[in-house]
Amino acid sequence: MLTVHHLRISQSERIVWLCEELGLDYDLRLYNRREDNRMAPDDYKALHPMGIAPVIEDEDLVLGESGAICEYxxxxxxxxxxxxxxxxxxxxxxxxxxxxxxxTFMTNGMMALAAQSAGATELPAFVADRGAKGWQLAEARLAESPFFGGRNLTLADIMMGFNLTTSRAFGGASLATFPNIAAYLQRIGERPAYQTAMAKAEPGMAPMLA
Known part of the structure; x- marks a missing residue:
């Protein structure tokens, strides 16, 4: 059976959502972040040489990387x-x-997070500019299409969803100036597969849809 290893509050929630959208049978294993540094616990890191989420197992296969897992x-x-x-x-x-x-989008956020972790009181100009452009581009896309993938939900939405929701737990833009993104997240939040996925992946935590 397909096994999805989900590190709480991480991009591996994408894989849980994908499995629910496809109506798959899968084994979900949850891992809590460490209390001391909020990183993955040692048993999660041992799953894959990179030591990061997400990771799946399918018979003898161990696969990491969100995009690769989604396509697989x-x-x-x-x-x-x-x-x-x-x-x-x-x-x-x-x-x-x-x-x-x-x-690009997540890389922008990671650069900002790295700068803040290094003690920067202001983001480097190119980091701030790239981050702002990414959010503006997403807002513009959702003004012309109901989903990032176009007319219908696609793997593009599975990938982008985390960036606009749970990822903001680590810092990010307010949705106050992005009405199209806010409306999109309400549509996503109404999907039964998303609701089921988040209840399984993040029990006790309300999805960050606003």
């Missing part, structure tokens, strides 16, 4: 139905946001 599960178990094909009008947009999520 969607192709192997989901008939690839959350990825528009090359003849679909949403194909390019889906690809952009699927890759933009971690390659």
């Amino acid at each position: 599960i969607a192709r192997k178990y989901g008939g690839n139905r959350l990825s528009p094909g090359p003849d679909d009008a949403d194909f390019a947009g889906h690809l952009f946001w699927f890759h933009f999520s971690n390659a």
Whole structure:
């Protein structure tokens, strides 16, 4: 059986949501962060050489990296139905946001977090600029499409969702000036699969949808 190892309050929640959207049977294992430094516990780090979330196991396979895991599960178990094909009008947009999520959007946030952890009282100008542009681009996308993937929810939304919700527990933009993102998150929050996923992945924690 497919096993999803979820580190609480981390991007591995994406994989739980994906499995619920696809209606899969899977074994979910939860790991709490350490009390002293809020990092992954040793038993989670031992799952994969990188020692970070997410991680899945599928028979003899151990796989890390959000994008790779999403594609693996969607192709192997989901008939690839959350990825528009090359003849679909949403194909390019889906690809952009699927890759933009971690390659740029999350990287912007990690640079900001690293600067703050190093004691910076102000973010370096290029970090602040890149972060602001990422949020503005997401806001503009959701003004023209109901989902990041286009007309329908795709893997791009599975990837971007964490960045706009739980990731803000580590610091991030207020939604007050992003009405399209705020409306999008309300739509996501109404999805039964998302509700089930978050109840399983983060029991006792209300999803950060506002």
